[in-house]
Amino acid sequence: MLDEPPVNDKLHVEVQSSSSRIGLLHPKETLGYIDINLSDVVNNKRINERYHLIDSKNGRIQIELQWRTK
Structure with a gap:
């Protein structure tokens, strides 16, 4: 649980x-990454977005994320 x-x-x-x-042993290759601001999820309660890596x-x-509180 988070306080804030x-x-x-x-x-x-x-x-x-x-x-x-x-x-076969194959090293996994990084295809890309993204950083998502959690303030967008908290303020909108939910995001369902397509991101370019x-x-x-x-x-x-x-990615779909949802912010729920009790």
Whole structure:
């Protein structure tokens, strides 16, 4: 439980590749990342957005977050 909403915090999401070859050791490659301001989630109660990944040519990710209080 939080005493106050995390309006000054960010959520860092990093997207990594997964190996499609079972049994082979393949290092996972970082495809890109995003930082989401949690103040947007708290103030709007919910976000459902598509983001362009940073450090990626064409990478995109859709994220849905919801802020609920008791």
